[in-house]
Amino acid sequence: MEDYSREDEGCPQLLDLIAKGGEWVGKSAVERSHGTSEEKKLELRLAPPGGEWSFEESYATISRERDGLFSLGPCPQNTVLKPPSPWQQQQQQHLQTSYLHPVRRESSQLCSNRAAAAAAAETKAFSVANTAVHNTAQKRTAPASVVGWPPIRSFRKNIASGSSSKQASDSPDGAPRKVSTVENCPRTPFVKINMDGIPIGRKVDLKSYNTYEKLSFAVDELFRGLLAVQKKLCSGGIKDEGDGVEKIGGLLDGSGEYTLVYEDHEGDRMLVGDVPWHMFVSTVKRLRVLKSSELSALSREHSTPY
Amino acid sequence: MCLSQSVMNYFPEEVLEHVFDFVTSHRDRNAVSLVCKSWYNVEKFSREKVFIGNCYAVNPERLIARFPRLRSLSLKGKPHFADFNLMPHDWGGHVYPWIEAMSKSRINLEELRLKRMVVSDESLELLAKSFPNFKSLVLVTCEGYTTDGLAAIASNCKFLRELDLQENEVDDRKGHWLSCFPESCTSLVSLNFSCLKGEVNVAALERLVARCRNLRSLRLNHAVPLEVLQKILVHAPQLNDLGTGSFTHDPNSETYVKLKNAMKNCHSIRSFSGFLDVNGRCLPAVYPICASLTALNLSYAPGIFSNELAKLIRHCKKIERLWILDTIGDKGLGVVANTCKELQELRVFPSDPYGVGNAAVTEEGLVAISAGCPKLNSILYFCQQMTNAALITVAKNCPNFIRFRLCTLNPIVPDAATNQPLDEGFGAIVQSCKGLTRLSVSGLLTDQVFLYIGMYAERLEMLSIAFAGDSDKGMLYVLNGCKKLKKLEIRDSPFGNMALLSDMGKYETMRSLWMSSCQVTLGACKTLAEKMPRLNVEIISENEGGAGEGEASLDDRDRVEKMYLYRTLVGPRTDAPDFVRTL
Numbered sequence: 001m002e003d004y005s006r007e008d009e010g011c012p013q014l015l016d017l018i019a020k021g022g023e024w025v026g027k028s029a030v031e032r033s034h035g036t037s038e039e040k041k042l043e044l045r046l047a048p049p050g051g052e053w054s055f056e057e058s059y060a061t062i063s064r065e066r067d068g069l070f071s072l073g074p075c076p077q078n079t080v081l082k083p084p085s086p087w088q089q090q091q092q093q094h095l096q097t098s099y100l101h102p103v104r105r106e107s108s109q110l111c112s113n114r115a116a117a118a119a120a121a122e123t124k125a126f127s128v129a130n131t132a133v134h135n136t137a138q139k140r141t142a143p144a145s146v147v148g149w150p151p152i153r154s155f156r157k158n159i160a161s162g163s164s165s166k167q168a169s170d171s172p173d174g175a176p177r178k179v180s181t182v183e184n185c186p187r188t189p190f191v192k193i194n195m196d197g198i199p200i201g202r203k204v205d206l207k208s209y210n211t212y213e214k215l216s217f218a219v220d221e222l223f224r225g226l227l228a229v230q231k232k233l234c235s236g237g238i239k240d241e242g243d244g245v246e247k248i249g250g251l252l253d254g255s256g257e258y259t260l261v262y263e264d265h266e267g268d269r270m271l272v273g274d275v276p277w278h279m280f281v282s283t284v285k286r287l288r289v290l291k292s293s294e295l296s297a298l299s300r301e302h303s304t305p306y
Numbered sequence: 307m308c309l310s311q312s313v314m315n316y317f318p319e320e321v322l323e324h325v326f327d328f329v330t331s332h333r334d335r336n337a338v339s340l341v342c343k344s345w346y347n348v349e350k351f352s353r354e355k356v357f358i359g360n361c362y363a364v365n366p367e368r369l370i371a372r373f374p375r376l377r378s379l380s381l382k383g384k385p386h387f388a389d390f391n392l393m394p395h396d397w398g399g400h401v402y403p404w405i406e407a408m409s410k411s412r413i414n415l416e417e418l419r420l421k422r423m424v425v426s427d428e429s430l431e432l433l434a435k436s437f438p439n440f441k442s443l444v445l446v447t448c449e450g451y452t453t454d455g456l457a458a459i460a461s462n463c464k465f466l467r468e469l470d471l472q473e474n475e476v477d478d479r480k481g482h483w484l485s486c487f488p489e490s491c492t493s494l495v496s497l498n499f500s501c502l503k504g505e506v507n508v509a510a511l512e513r514l515v516a517r518c519r520n521l522r523s524l525r526l527n528h529a530v531p532l533e534v535l536q537k538i539l540v541h542a543p544q545l546n547d548l549g550t551g552s553f554t555h556d557p558n559s560e561t562y563v564k565l566k567n568a569m570k571n572c573h574s575i576r577s578f579s580g581f582l583d584v585n586g587r588c589l590p591a592v593y594p595i596c597a598s599l600t601a602l603n604l605s606y607a608p609g610i611f612s613n614e615l616a617k618l619i620r621h622c623k624k625i626e627r628l629w630i631l632d633t634i635g636d637k638g639l640g641v642v643a644n645t646c647k648e649l650q651e652l653r654v655f656p657s658d659p660y661g662v663g664n665a666a667v668t669e670e671g672l673v674a675i676s677a678g679c680p681k682l683n684s685i686l687y688f689c690q691q692m693t694n695a696a697l698i699t700v701a702k703n704c705p706n707f708i709r710f711r712l713c714t715l716n717p718i719v720p721d722a723a724t725n726q727p728l729d730e731g732f733g734a735i736v737q738s739c740k741g742l743t744r745l746s747v748s749g750l751l752t753d754q755v756f757l758y759i760g761m762y763a764e765r766l767e768m769l770s771i772a773f774a775g776d777s778d779k780g781m782l783y784v785l786n787g788c789k790k791l792k793k794l795e796i797r798d799s800p801f802g803n804m805a806l807l808s809d810m811g812k813y814e815t816m817r818s819l820w821m822s823s824c825q826v827t828l829g830a831c832k833t834l835a836e837k838m839p840r841l842n843v844e845i846i847s848e849n850e851g852g853a854g855e856g857e858a859s860l861d862d863r864d865r866v867e868k869m870y871l872y873r874t875l876v877g878p879r880t881d882a883p884d885f886v887r888t889l
Contacts (some may be wrong), residue, residue, distance in 0.1 A: 148390035148797070149717050149772070150659050150688055151746075153447070153473060155501075156605075157659055267503065 195223045195289040196258070198230055206281045212252055212273050219260060219289060220248040251289065259292045322348045332357045351375055358382070359792075359817050361399060361423065362842065365876045366407030377416045378442075379404070383423035385820050385870060386770070387795050389447065392822055392868070394846065396883050402429040403881075409436035417442040424448070430455030434462035441493075442468035449475035453483045453504065460486035468496040470523075478504030485510040494518040498525035500549050500580065505529045516541040525549025528582035533561050539568035547601075548572070550580035557587045566591045579603035579629075586614040596621035600648075603629040608657045612666070616641040626650045626681075631657040632667040632688060639671030643678025651684040656715060659688075669696035669722070676703035684709040691722035692749055697731025701738035710735055711746035717773040717798075720750035727751050733758035736766075743790075746770035756780035760787020768793040781805035785812050795820040803830035810838050818872035829862030831869055835889035842878055843871045847885040 194201040202222045209215045224247065250256020252273045260272040264283040272280070272287070326349055329335055339349040354377040358364060361381045370376070383399025401423045408415050415437040425448045433440065440463045453476065459469065460483055484506045487494075494514070499506070506529060515521060515538050523546060526535065530551030539545070555562050575595045584607045599622050604610065610618075612635045619625075619638070625646045632654050634642070642649065652675060654667055669692045676682060676699065683706045692714055712732075721728055728749035736742060736759050743765050747755060751774035759766065760783035767790055775781065781801035784794070785808065794816065802825030813819060813834075828845065835843040845860075846868040860866075878888035 146717065146798075148387070148392045150656055150713055150715055151387075151390045151770075151772070152655065152659060152688070153389050154391070155473065156655060 191284060191287055193219065193222070193287040193289065195227065196291045196294065198223065198226050200226065204287070206284070211277060212280075215272075216251045216260065219251060219287075223289065224248055248289075254292060257292060258289050259295060260287065261290055261295075262287045319344075319348050323352045326352055330355075354378060355417075356380070360872050360874075361401075361404070362876075362879050363817070363872060363874045366404045368875065369404075370407060370411045370413060374411075374413075376408070376413050378419075379408075379415065379417070380419040380421075381423060382421045385422075385795065385818055386793070387797065387820050387822070388422060392797065394848070394885060397846065397886060398879065398881055398883070399423045400429075400881060401425050402432070405429050405433050405436070409433075413437075414439055416440055417444075419444040419446075420448055421446040422448065424450040425455070427451050427455035427458070431458040434458040439465060441465055442470075444468065444470040444472070445474050446472045447474065452477040453479045453502070456499075457483035457486040460484070460491075461488070464491070465493050466491065467493050469494070470496055470498040471501050472498065474501050476502055478502050480504040482507050482510065484514065487514050489513075489517070492517050492519065495520050496523035496547075497521070498523065498549065500525040500527050500551075500582070502527045502529075508534045512537055512541065518542075519544075521545065523547035523577075525579065526551035528552050531555075532565060532588070536561060536565040536568050539565070539572055543568075543571045544574055545572060546574050547577040548575050548580070549578075549603075550582070552583040553581050553588055554583055554585035555588055557585070557590075562588065562591065566594075570594045573598075575599070577601035579606075581607035581610070584609050586610050589614055589618055592618065593621050598624060600624055601627040605629040605631055605653065605655045607631070608633055612638050620645055622646060624648055627652075629653040629655070631655050633657045634671075635666040636668055636671040636674065639667060640674045640678075643674040646679060648681060649675070649679040650681050651709075652679075652682065653686040654688055655686075656688040659715065666690075669693050672696060673699050673703075676700040680704075681706075683707055686711040686713075686746075688713045688715065690715055691719060692728060692731065693721045693723045694726060694728055694731035694734075695721075695723065697728065698734040701731075701734035705738045706741065707735070707739040708741050709744040710739065710742060711744065711770070712748055713746065714749045717748055718750045727754070729755040729758065733762070736762040741765055744768045747774060748772060752776050753780040753783070756783040760784050763788055765790055767791060769795070771796045771799055773798045775799045775801060778802055778805035778808075782808055785809055791815075792817045794818075796822070796824060798823040800825050802826055806830050807834060810834055813838065813841055813871060814873050816873065818870065820868075820870050821866075822868040824865075824869075826866050826869060827862060828860050828864055828866050831866055832862065832889050834871070840873055840875070841871050842874050843869065843889045844882070845869055845887045845889065847887075 190203045190205050192201050193204055204215070204218060204222070206215070209218060227248065248256065248258055251258055251260040261269055262272050262280075262284045263286045264270055265285055266283075267285075269288075275283075322345065326335070326338060329338055332355070335349060335353060339346045350373060352375065353373045354375060356369065356373055356376055356378070357380040358369070359382050361383050369379075381401065381404065383401075384393055384397060387393065388397070399422060401420055405418075409432055415433075416439050418433065418440075419442075423445075425445060430451055433443070435458075443459060443463075443466075451474075456469075456476075459466065484499075487510070491514070495518075497514075504527075506527065508530060511530070512534065515524065521542050522544070524538070524542065525547070526538075526549055528551050532550075532553055532555040535550055535553075539548075555565075569591050572595055576599060578592070578595065578599055578601070581604060586609065589610070596618065602622060602625055604615065604618075608631055610633070612633055615630070615634050616638050619628075619641055622628075623645055626648050628642065628646065628649060628651070630638075630653070634654070639654075642652075654671070657666075667687070667689050669689065672685075672687055672689065672692075673696045675685075682704050685707065686709075689712070692712065697712075720726060721731070728747075729752055732745075732747050732751070732755045736745070742763055745759070745763065745766055745768070747770070753776045756775060756779070759769070763769075766788045769784060769788070769791065771794075778801055780799070781796070782805050784791070785805070791812075797820075801821070806821075806826050807830055831843050831845060835841065845866050848867060882888060
């Protein structure tokens with residue numbers, strides 16, 4: 001503790017600016033830490049600091065026991081301090097730009113390495129509080145929409161909803177299997193679509209449709225030809241439905257020979273058409289075109305385990 | 307001296323071989339083979355178990371030439387960050403070439419253990435038909451096959467002892483793969499199909515369990531209801547390890563009473579998991595076995611309330627390994643700390659990863675555990691917040707950590723009490739835990755934490771970094787300091803070319819390096835690849851399906867989004883898809 005208090009006496013008290021929902025509240029405090037006192041003074045806070053001294057004490061005790069670990073900081077003790085206000089303005093300007101990286105590079109030219117490190121820490125801390133300003137493409141400071149964070153395998157992500165089939169059916173392997181948007185996946189939602197009776201599946205880009213009708217039309221287009229070929233093969237040339245290819249209709253209302261269903265991100269099979277389109281796109285994992293007669297068979301199968 | 311040399315020369319090889327039989331760890335056997343040519347040969351022909359940490363570091367031909375008497379192979383494919391959507395699908399890691407090569411060379415394969423690999427039905431079929439003595443298949447986080455492949459294994463592997471599918475992505479064709487085990491199959495010791503989504507033929511399952519008198523480990527999937535579990539337990543009271551399927555039933559029913567009685571008879575269960583669908587009021591059925599449990603995995607069961615969990619845990623005094631959800635809360639962790647004095651490994655998973663402040667554990671729970679469980683050596687902890695003070699206390703309480711993985715739900719959250727970076731806390735951990743081999747850091751972190759890691763984490767083999775550090779210095783501290791580093795994975799951190807290129811030889815001492823969303827440029831990666839021919843430096847593009855505009859337009863000065871490099875004896879791989887470019 002003695003070491004640290006000596007440093008303290010040498011440094012002027014500086015204002016700490018704390019962001020509170022965008023407003024700046026000035027607060028003076030004597031900041032201290034193990035050899036990075038300069039940065040701490042420049043550092044922005046997200047909340048009122050509390051308990052620092054006790055932390056320092058317990059910390060200092062341990063470090064004394066362990067041979068002054070933190071006195072080995074690479075930064076020289078007499079770094080020139082920049083007054084906070086011009087620094088703040090610079091920060092604010094830089095934050096209007098898209099990326100952290102230009103900010104960091106520029107700041108390192110202006111200050112010492114340690115202050116640059118603080119700047120980066122500040123920008124990080126600052127940006128978290130001001131996500132509105134900040135470009136959400138910058139993953140480092142937009143935690144809510146980060147790909148692959150928190151680092152848990154996909155099947156754990158939906159466990160909170162409490163259903164067992166969900167966790168068992170979600171991909172335990174992190175890589176999304178050519179499906180539409182998993183929560184944080186920025187990719188175009190190409191979704192697999194299979195049709196009963198046809199061994200080869202197709203893929204659809206859901207982003208290129210904005211209504212269920214358009215999707216239904218697309219399904220018809222995708223499978224009409226294949227279905228006709230399949231029927232020809234199976235019936236050995238005898239055509240029941242007459243010449244040419246027949247339109248696949250009634251997919252959405254149950255009136256046709258086939259019905260469109262989908263598997264959502266929880267692994268459940270759902271009838272297409274219940275929810276608003278954008279909600280559907282965000283939860284669909286794959287599509288299936290089932291024979292309408294199969295639907296009742298399915299519900300029977302599901303209720304009695306065999 | 308001359309006399310001892312001649313004595314060694316006449317030392318019969320059979321004796322050497324017998325001695326080497328007692329040397330079981332891979333590292334020790336590798337060391338043995340370096341002593342002299344004679345030992346190399348004896349070891350080579352007597353080696354039965356081989357572990358390959360990166361399937362692209364060697365190829366099947368070299369493996370077979372090197373260890374012709376191979377019986378058990380462990381292979382790992384994709385890097386760890388592939389688990390979290392950071393690796394495009396179809397990157398690679400196919401097992402087929404390995405099975406094909408071993409089949410052609412008539413290797414007497416008995417065991418195959420794969421992690422993060424792509425396994426096709428063809429490979430499973432080839433496996434089943436090529437190796438008459440095949441006994442054990444363990445697939446961890448694998449994908450690419452269907453239940454048809456499992457049917458092939460069940461039908462053809464006459465001496466199958468172990469079929470263990472952990473967290474695989476399996477296309478469940480709802481076929482009767484379980485019925486494919488012939489009536490003559492009685493050799494099963496371990497069966498785990500908990501990750502399968504579909505129904506199984508429960509009658510076939512019951513008969514299988516009844517005739518496999520040596521069955522010790524059974525993990526069911528969610529489709530197996532409680533009634534069936536009860537019947538299974540009557541057939542197999544000798545089980546050591548049980549994973550329940552669905553665990554929900556009317557607690558007043560006769561079935562439930564029968565289950566309770568069946569459980570009481572299972573005196574050997576030491577490891578328990580499952581509860582894939584659970585009704586908290588059915589939990590008391592499990593109490594009789596709790597007292598002897600050493601491993602408990604409740605991390606798939608968010609439906610159990612904190613107080614029910616606490617009640618259950620109070621019965622589990624001998625637990626050594628506990629996997630749980632953060633619904634347990636800090637208070638529940640306090641119960642664990644008071645009850646589970648034998649605890650060695652704890653994993654607390656998030657029940658609500660994207661929820662706003664619903665996560666129920668903080669630094670308090672961790673501190674309580676560290677204070678109450680003196681044998682704790684491995685932790686994976688997902689939490690809402692952390693403080694340096696807590697980490698320092700944990701470091702003091704538990705100097706024996708070998709694995710320490712902390713994950714704050716907000717990746718750059720600062721110390722909750724002081725708003726400082728969490729550098730000091732992690733610094734205390736690495737300084738105190740001299741045996742630390744695996745570390746994952748998170749929270750607001752500057753270069754300072756890496757200085758500490760470089761200085762103190764002498765035994766560190768695997769380090770995971772995300773959203774941390776300020777400059778190249780951070781990465782440099784780690785590369786320069788951690789002499790035993792094998793795997794380094796970094797995402798979204800400002801480390802760039804200077805750090806990447808400062809010690810290129812280091813990467814040949816490591817298994818692999820992953821860097822994504824960092825500051826390295828294509829030019830630097832090219833330089834590295836040119837200077838180090840025994841590394842594969844892969845640039846992985848976002849766009850699947852075709853070397854698209856993404857790659858062609860990359861200039862040497864452009865940042866590389868994903869880079870994965872690894873040491874290899876066999877040069878660039880031949881099965882790389884379009885979006886992977888090996889420099």
